Amino acid sequence: MMLIRVCNGKEPKGVLYLYALKAGVFTKRRFGFFTGIADQLGTGVSNILANEKIELQLEEIRQYKTQLEQENRYLKEERKKDRLPADKAIGRSAAIRNVYELVEKVAASDATVLILGETGTGKELIAHQIHDSSPRRDKLMIKVNCAAIPANLLESELFGHEKGSFTGALDKRIGKFELADNSTLFLDEIGELPPEMQAKLLRALQEKEIERIGGKGLIKVNVRIVAATNKNLEEEIVAGRFRSDLYYRLCVFPITLPPLRERREDIPALVSFFIEKYAVGSGRKITGIAPKALQKLKAYSWPGNIRELEHLIERTVLLTSTSIITEVSLPSKNKMLFSRPDAETQVRSLADVEREHILKMIRLSNGRISGAAGAAVKLQLPSTTLISKMQKLGIRKEHFIDSGKETG
Numbered sequence: 001m002m003l004i005r006v007c008n009g010k011e012p013k014g015v016l017y018l019y020a021l022k023a024g025v026f027t028k029r030r031f032g033f034f035t036g037i038a039d040q041l042g043t044g045v046s047n048i049l050a051n052e053k054i055e056l057q058l059e060e061i062r063q064y065k066t067q068l069e070q071e072n073r074y075l076k077e078e079r080k081k082d083r084l085p086a087d088k089a090i091g092r093s094a095a096i097r098n099v100y101e102l103v104e105k106v107a108a109s110d111a112t113v114l115i116l117g118e119t120g121t122g123k124e125l126i127a128h129q130i131h132d133s134s135p136r137r138d139k140l141m142i143k144v145n146c147a148a149i150p151a152n153l154l155e156s157e158l159f160g161h162e163k164g165s166f167t168g169a170l171d172k173r174i175g176k177f178e179l180a181d182n183s184t185l186f187l188d189e190i191g192e193l194p195p196e197m198q199a200k201l202l203r204a205l206q207e208k209e210i211e212r213i214g215g216k217g218l219i220k221v222n223v224r225i226v227a228a229t230n231k232n233l234e235e236e237i238v239a240g241r242f243r244s245d246l247y248y249r250l251c252v253f254p255i256t257l258p259p260l261r262e263r264r265e266d267i268p269a270l271v272s273f274f275i276e277k278y279a280v281g282s283g284r285k286i287t288g289i290a291p292k293a294l295q296k297l298k299a300y301s302w303p304g305n306i307r308e309l310e311h312l313i314e315r316t317v318l319l320t321s322t323s324i325i326t327e328v329s330l331p332s333k334n335k336m337l338f339s340r341p342d343a344e345t346q347v348r349s350l351a352d353v354e355r356e357h358i359l360k361m362i363r364l365s366n367g368r369i370s371g372a373a374g375a376a377v378k379l380q381l382p383s384t385t386l387i388s389k390m391q392k393l394g395i396r397k398e399h400f401i402d403s404g405k406e407t408g
């Protein structure tokens, strides 16, 4: 939304002022002189626009318009997402209560937070909780997934660009840093940030100002950073893939999320919550889960954590025709790859351990097998060897792509 108001009595006579809403803040600018009487300005503006001097100002109005259109588009996309309200995070185990306490302590400040934890443990949910409990909560939290955007587009995504600043830059673009002004910027999968962007991000964090690609000056921004990763950044530093100075800038207040296998006492509450969510969503009358089936879920190793549990319940709800989920309705053993009657005590075979480790590396590589960011490099294996190992161990795509991430 943009508001342009031409003032007529309250402002000094003969001066035209422009009011624009930029990133939630009203700015007032002297627009030029006029000679007509104020009442005529409503219809007279189009005549005045012919004036070359005002044309220049119009460019600025167009820029505001582009920015507001981008903000609107982002808002609409965000609203479409069915997100869990911050106060709805399920789980009261000691491990997760410790996390909630840290969230409470840090939320009110502007401190940079680094959320660590395996994939699907709820890092994004915690980022939302921090934002929603902070004084910035009235503005939308802006998210960038550093792994989902090709390296050559990431700079423009974060900092924006001016029209014509590079081939294909047909329009000016406001970056996510500017969109997050006076709000929170959630940098998901920060461990995937390419080295040249790490340097630029570090500068933006230190100076609290950014420069659009092709821009003529620096723009001050007031942004609270929350970053997340499922990578061990200290290992990444040792391997030369992550800058230590950026790490220390980000790791002002680290929060580590426990994997689901370390908070098994939360499984019953999570299962009930997801059964209700998906039963309501699909119009099924499923009221609960049989104790034996729940026991089976509690014994499983949950490499995909809460996301995997959620997807499993969603699937099971669709396949269940009774009012209670029983063992029979749960996916068969070979679908729940590591299912064992008692995961805590059973001795695992070498193949099991190898399979679990390979899957973990593939998930850490966002489903990629080959290439510089692929699992083969992490495992120090030629990708052909990894592929044949996967075939031997029965690892298939569906075992690591239920988070919706790409493979390659």
Ligand SMILES: Nc1ncnc2c1ncn2[C@@H]1O[C@H](COP(=O)(O)OP(=O)(O)OP(=O)(O)O)[C@@H](O)[C@H]1O
Binding pocket: 084, 088, 089, 090, 091, 117, 118, 119, 120, 121, 122, 123, 124, 125, 126, 188, 229, 230, 273, 306, 307, 310, 403
């Ligand atoms: N405590 C919780 N209560 C209910 N649902 C949860 C909880 N934690 C996570 N979830 C759900 O589990 C799914 C995965 O959570 P989320 O996306 O926050 O994980 P993540 O750690 O950011 O994953 P990734 O590392 O893959 O980005 C989401 O659908 C989220 O709503």
